[in-house]
Amino acid sequence: MGRDPAPATVVKPAAATGAQAAAAVLVATGVAWAAGERFVLLDLELSVRAGELLLISGHNGAGKTSLLSILRGAIAPARGQVTLAGVPLEDVAADYLANHIATLQHRPGLYFDLTGLENLALLSSLVNQPLTVTEASALLDRVGLPREAHQRRVRHYSRGMQQRTGLARVMASGAAVWLLDEPSTGLDPAGRETLSRVLRDAAAAGTAVLAISHDPELLALADRHLELRDGRLHEAA
């Protein structure tokens, strides 16, 4: 590995008011979001701390994906606000946001007509973390992408391989917050193993990892497990 995939010191914590507050990187207060004329999220409170692996689950249509979009600043909440290191998201410049929050969604966030290596090289230079070929290659090795696939186009990857490459993109971004939507989709048992290891390592290195998942393997690993119900987050049993 050329460098640590997730330097923890990128985001400076806000003025410390206590041990907990100091470590909270991404905080949502009173967040509400409506689909059409119905509130899906309401009075939602959440704080994601640096170095923790936080899992969110909830039934279909509970608003998990919308919550993720709000947390990464893609859509503005109807009410309430989200702060990144104490700064409201709407005041954070788009590129700063892109540098500090990395997301993995249903689509892997890759160009299908570029190879895995080219994707990593391009997308990492966009967030000011340019990777050398060796570094990119090492990352792809780390997520378990076969060597011969590095130079193939992503279009010819299987769903699981695309997911792995997407994970490598998140690791390459060097972001302090990871937001992952169902990261284990399409992964085989070995892939899940890899995913668990990568997330644990990232959290250990100080990254705040928030994943939407129902994967028991990840649940066993998580520091906290919250359930999204009735528009709010509850401690899961």
Add this chain to the structure above:
Amino acid sequence: MTVARITWLLLKKDLRIAARSREMLGFTLLFAVLCVIVFAFGFLQEGAATAGYVPGVLWVTLLFSSSVSLLRLFAPEEEGGTLDLVSSTAAGTLPLFISKATMQLLFTGLVTVVVLPLVLLFFNTELKGFGQTAAALGLGLVGMATVGTLCSALLVHVRLREVLLPLVLYPTVAPLLISGVKVTSIALAEGEGTGDWLTLMLIFDLLFVVASPWLHGRALQR
């Protein structure tokens, strides 16, 4: 500096993707050729296609084929879900816009290079006033590429955009189209007085080149 660097990165990527999916360019060229042939059929009079239709056929073919390629302009981003990643760069949305507009310009430029001789050949016309025609085509393509990229970007997440794209694009580029046809017909007839039309096209180009990236940034903000 950042703008230039990121734009180059994105443009290089687009060129690479275009080179790897050559089918797209090939099919667009085929479509343009087909357009010309169909127009020739449509305007057949007493067994010969009439030369008077050359400017119209040329410009309308260019407009149609540019709409076809505009509908695919953001396809690589949509397919892999990278639009968010490339539109939130340190230089904002500008590099994305410039790289896409450049791609569209290159694309339609290539189509023009193929279509122009073909139209002249099919309609038995000699190319006179080449300078004026080239200037009009150049100005027209620049304007159409910038406005087209804006339309394409606006409609990425919109349902029924295949229908909506022409509805926005054609009224907006109508001034360019009308003056382009005028200049071409004057030039082909070796007439005088294309200067005013070219100036008009230049004014609209300037307006489009300045306004389109700005509107793009405003409309796609978070």
Add this chain to the structure above:
Amino acid sequence: MTTPTISPTTSPESPELAAAPRAPVAMATRVPVRTPAALLVLLGVSLALIEVALWWIAARTPSDIVLGLSQKIFYFHVGSAFAMLLCLTSASFLSLADLLRPDDRADALAQSLLEVGVIFALCILTSGPLWARKAWGMYWTWEPRLTLTLLVTLLAVSVIALRAMSADSGTGRRVGAAMAVMGAPASYLIHVAVKWWGGTHPQVIQGGGIQNADMRIAFWLAVFGLLTFAAALTATRYRDLRLKQRGRAIRLNLSAHQLRQRRA
């Protein structure tokens, strides 16, 4: 007019929600639930002007030597054209304002102006050809002013359709606004098209003006009548859209209330 009264106190907005930093949708300020008197006055003035104009046209203006009675469409045709251009260009500017700083009022006003503009455009597009059949010997020519008017109308209709299709999504609103802004140069061109492209459209106002006093009076009566009428129509539509925004906000608040009740 029978209108419901919705007093601010009946809003289910709980204090903590009211204090939330961002309003959800369209909560902004007062909505005129009663038809404002000004609107009725405007409507009355416009209708009176139009009736006087009609009478003046029928009774006082001369008949054209060549065109006969068909020339008498001129007054309302040009009046409608003024109204259309005014509506569509102001819709473009308001859309621009909404893009710069999202404002529900600007959005609603732009929407109503677009709709009224389209209605007047349709008026022009029917009265024009009927006049042209007599004057030019055909219903339609590909004359720049006609062509551009048709194109701009199509653009405006597609913006309205886009908004209707995308309900109240932010994307639809921004895209629609950008589309409306893009129509502005074409709208301006309609105004100058005849001069630049040398179309056959008569240039009565720009070239020389109207000589006959009765014709001039009828003309300005029709123009002001139609402009005020357009304003009244826009105001009516605007009020409707604002009421709709208000209804949406109330329904949102109701849903918040229900969600909280379910939790308790």
Add this chain to the structure above:
Amino acid sequence: MSHLRAALLRLTAATLLSFGPVCAAEASAPAAPPAAAAPTSANPTAAGASAPVSTSAKRDLSRYKEERVPGGTFMLAAYMVMWALVAGFVGRTLLRQAKVEAELTDLSERVDVLTGHDGDAT
């Protein structure tokens, strides 16, 4: 809303009334060559002095002798279509407005029930 409706009816009626005699005059008049078109009955005084709209000068008049386009009818048709368009728009607006108003009444009642307010609390 009744104001609007009444006003619209009046307007349409006025249009028809004011143009009725004019058109009848043209229809009944013998199809004279347009160059010599007589001033309409409604307008005996002004016509002699009137200048036609400036565009008529260039026109080739011969065609009109043969063609005889019923200009008055066309004009009336144009006015009718225009008012029909406007009336359609206004009608639709009124319908939509009535719907929105009914909805708002319903909503405010529901809100009152939920919050325990009296209906007329102001």
